[in-house]
Each structure stands twice: as structure tokens, then as C-alpha cells.
Amino acid sequence: MGKIANIKLEKTETPFKRPFHVTNSVQTVATNITCKITLDNGVVGLGEASPSFRVNGEVVNSLLAMEGFLNDFLKGLDVSRYRAIFEKTSKLLSAPSLRAGIEFAILDAYSKELGIKPYKLLGGSETKLETDKTVSIGSLEERLEEAKEIIDEGFRIMKVKVGEDLKEDIEAMTEIAKLKSGMRFIIDANMGYTPKEAVFFIKEMYRQGIDVAIFEQPVRFDDFEGLKYVRFHSDFPVAADESIKTPYDALRLIKEEAVDFFNIKIMKSGISHAITISEIAKAKNIGLMIGAMAETSTGITQSVHLALGLGGFKYFDLDTIFLLDEKEFKGDFIIEKPFYRVE
Ligand code: MN
Numbered sequence: 017m018g019k020i021a022n023i024k025l026e027k028t029e030t031p032f033k034r035p036f037h038v039t040n041s042v043q044t045v046a047t048n049i050t051c052k053i054t055l056d057n058g059v060v061g062l063g064e065a066s067p068s069f070r071v072n073g074e075v076v077n078s079l080l081a082m083e084g085f086l087n088d089f090l091k092g093l094d095v096s097r098y099r100a101i102f103e104k105t106s107k108l109l110s111a112p113s114l115r116a117g118i119e120f121a122i123l124d125a126y127s128k129e130l131g132i133k134p135y136k137l138l139g140g141s142e143t144k145l146e147t148d149k150t151v152s153i154g155s156l157e158e159r160l161e162e163a164k165e166i167i168d169e170g171f172r173i174m175k176v177k178v179g180e181d182l183k184e185d186i187e188a189m190t191e192i193a194k195l196k197s198g199m200r201f202i203i204d205a206n207m208g209y210t211p212k213e214a215v216f217f218i219k220e221m222y223r224q225g226i227d228v229a230i231f232e233q234p235v236r237f238d239d240f241e242g243l244k245y246v247r248f249h250s251d252f253p254v255a256a257d258e259s260i261k262t263p264y265d266a267l268r269l270i271k272e273e274a275v276d277f278f279n280i281k282i283m284k285s286g287i288s289h290a291i292t293i294s295e296i297a298k299a300k301n302i303g304l305m306i307g308a309m310a311e312t313s314t315g316i317t318q319s320v321h322l323a324l325g326l327g328g329f330k331y332f333d334l335d336t337i338f339l340l341d342e343k344e345f346k347g348d349f350i351i352e353k354p355f356y357r358v359e
Contacts, residue, residue: 017096017129018055023118025065025083026050027076030312030340034162037153039179039208046310046340047076051117053125055095061125064315065117066283066308071258072112079114086118095126102288112261113309115286120318123287133348134321135358138291141327144357145320148173148202149335153180156188163192171354173200173229175333178217179208186220193226202305202331204232207258211235211242215249228252230277230305230331233259243274253303255279263292270300277303279333282319283311294326305331313337313347320349320356332356 028048036043051063067074093101101122108115120134127134135143149171151162159176166174176192178185193199209217214234221228230253235242237258247254255277256269261284269275278297282290297304306323308316316334323329334356337347350357 017094018057018059018125020053020090020093020095020122021056022054023083023086023090024052024054025080025086025114026052027080028312030342032339033341034152034339036310036339038177038204039153039206041070041206043310046312046336048310048312048315049076049079049114049117050314051114051121053118053121055125055129057129059125059128061095061121061123061128062314063117063119063121063124063318064311065113066311066315067113068283068309071284071309072261074111074113079111082111082114090118095122095129098122098126102286105286106288108286112286113283116282116290116318117315119287120282133358135325138322138325139327140325142324144355145324145329145332145334146173146354147171147332147334147356148175149338149354150175150177150333151192153177156184156191159188160191160195163195167196167199169353172198173202173331173354175202175204175335177204177206179205182209182213182217186217189221189226190224193224200227200229202230202232202333203228204257205234207233207236209234211239211245214242214246218246218250218252222251230255232279233257240269240272240274243269244272247273247275253277255303255305257281257307260293261285263289263296266293266296270296270302275302277305277331279305279307281307281309282322283309287318287322290322291326294328298328304329305333307333308336310340311336312340312342313345317348320347320358324358
């Protein structure tokens with residue numbers, strides 16, 4: 017089987033269709049890194065890193081500068097022994113998104129050698145998933161306009177970003193929920209609330225009969241007690257996102273009974289630790305969702321194949337391909353809104 021001969025990193029910039037506004041952050045362009053691994057037999061594996069300064073403290077230029085190091089570090093390794101390679105890449109603690117892109121490129125190359133799809137290499141549990149689509153923070157009018165579009169496009173699970181203004185958030189949810197009955201909501205505060213604000217908010221959702229599938233990261237990432245407080249005062253499941261990056265976070269969140277769900281993102285954990293976290297969750301009956309940073313279709317392919325390969329994920333927040341103005345779809349999956357399918 018082929019050995020790693022060359023690793024090439026290339027920066028890409030993709031504009032968002034609309035500014036993407038979450039608690040304390042507005043993004044207009046997604047800056048990602050394409051990871052291309054060429055084997056000595058000519059096979060090419062493709063991955064993508066979607067770095068996040070907000071969540072991971074990653075700086076794009078620092079990651080790009082690691083190209084030479086990565087070639088020295090991984091050159092000559094046999095991709096069919098990918099678990100052994102992941103032992104090495106698990107040391108890339110300061111570059112989790114790069115780790116994800118590199119690890120997937122290795123899986124992609126090995127899959128091509130075997131003539132199968134990456135999701136089969138990862139276990140082949142499922143072949144189809146349903147994604148949500150996201151309403152970002154904005155004026156009430158902007159939020160309603162985005163919500164209407166999402167409904168018209170046929171999505172049945174709507175993610176709504178909240179966390180900057182409690183009163184406006186409640187008003188927005190009240191109006192959005194009136195647009196269509198039967199809609200399910202994933203509400204993500206991106207750490208914006210205090211524990212008491214979060215409880216006030218979620219009790220109000222319950223009182224209004226709004227169907228909240230997940231209340232995501234209501235409080236600061238390091239406030240495990242706050243998460244637990246919200247969890248035990250909420251009628252709806254509470255998920256960790258910014259709070260869960262490593263398997264050690266998973267073990268601590270479980271020990272402290274802090275959440276009902278983990279939102280796994282390969283850009284926080286790489287492929288290998290995303291697998292570890294999912295196994296920890298399954299062992300303790302913690303629910304699983306999978307999300308994304310700002311991946312293009314190249315990067316979303318990775319999470320689609322991982323989640324379908326491993327199985328057991330309940331919610332899929334893999335909508336960045338609809339939020340970005342990507343010139344060309346490069347994904348290795350089929351879109352049938354609101355579903356993604358692999359062959
Ligand atoms: Mn989130």
C-alpha cells in the first residue's frame with residue numbers, strides 16, 4: 017500500500033452569502049486550508065481544515081507554516097496503517113483543524129487504494145442523514161426572512177443562533193415558531209448567556225410550546241457547573257459544543273453530569289479524537305450531534321463520512337455549504353434537501 021510522499025496545504029477563501037453572526041462574532045469570509053496528500057504510488061487524498069480562532073485559538077498563517085514540518089513528520093508512513101499515523105497526528109494539539117484535514121486526507125487516500133468510500137472504511141453504519149439549516153443573529157426582520165427561506169427550502173430542523181440579547185432572542189423565537197407548525201429547533205447560544213439567563217430563556221421556550229430538540233452551549237465553555245445548572249432546570253436536552261474538544265473534556269462532562277448531548281466537530285478534535293469522544297458518549301448514553309466550523313463542501317464531506325461510518329448520531333448541523341457562496345460543489349455526497357446521502 018502507498019506511503020505518504022508529499023503533503024501540500026493551500027489556503028482558500030469563500031465568501032458567506034450573508035454575514036454569519038453568532039455571539040460576539042461576525043464572519044463574512046470562510047478561510048480554510050485544503051490538505052492534499054500524495055502517496056508514492058500517485059494516489060491523492062484530499063482533506064480540509066477549517067480553523068477557528070474563536071473556539072480553538074488557531075491562526076491560519078501559523079497552520080500554513082506547518083507544511084514543511086508535516087512533510088518531515090509524516091513522510092514515508094503507510095496509509096493502510098492509519099491508526100498508527102493517528103497516534104502521531106494526535107500530538108497536533110495546537111492545530112486541531114489541521115489534524116482533521118490531514119487525518120481525513122489519509123483516510124481518503126487509503127479508501128481510494130481500496131476502491132471504497134471513506135464512510136465504509138469508518139464502519140459503514142448508515143447511508144443517509146438529515147441536516148438542519150441555521151438562522152444567524154440579526155434584527156427580527158432578518159431572522160424571520162432567513163427562517164422563511166429555510167422553511168421554503170424544505171428543512172425540518174432549524175438551528176437558531178441566540179446569546180447576545182435575551183429579550184430579542186425570546187421575541188425572535190416566538191415569531192419564528194409561529195411560521196410553521198411541526199418545526200424542530202436547535203437553539204445555540206454560543207456561550208452567550210449566564211446560567212440564570214439560560215434557564216429563564218429555556219423555561220420560556222417550554223411555556224410557549226416551542227419544540228427544542230437541543231439547547232446548545234448556553235454558557236461559557238469552562239463553566240461546567242453552569243451547564244449542569246441549566247441541564248437540571250431545562251425540560252429540553254442541553255448540549256456541549258465549545259466545552260467539548262478532547263476525550264478528557266468528555267470524561268469530565270460525564271463525571272459532572274453537565275450535559276445530555278455532545279456536539280462533536282472534527283475541527284475541534286480531529287478525526288481520531290472525534291471517534292474516541294463518540295465511543296465515550298455511546299458508553300454513557302450521551303446523545304450525539306455533529307457540527308461544523310465554516311467548511312466548504314470538501315470539508316463537510318469529512319463529517320458526512322465520519323458520522324455515517326460510525327453511526328449513532330441523532331442531529332446533524334452540516335449546513336455551511338448552504339451558507340457559503342461556493343463556486344463549485346466538490347463534496348463526495350449527494351444532496352437531497354434536507355438529506356445527504358452517500359453511495
Ligand atoms: Mn455551537
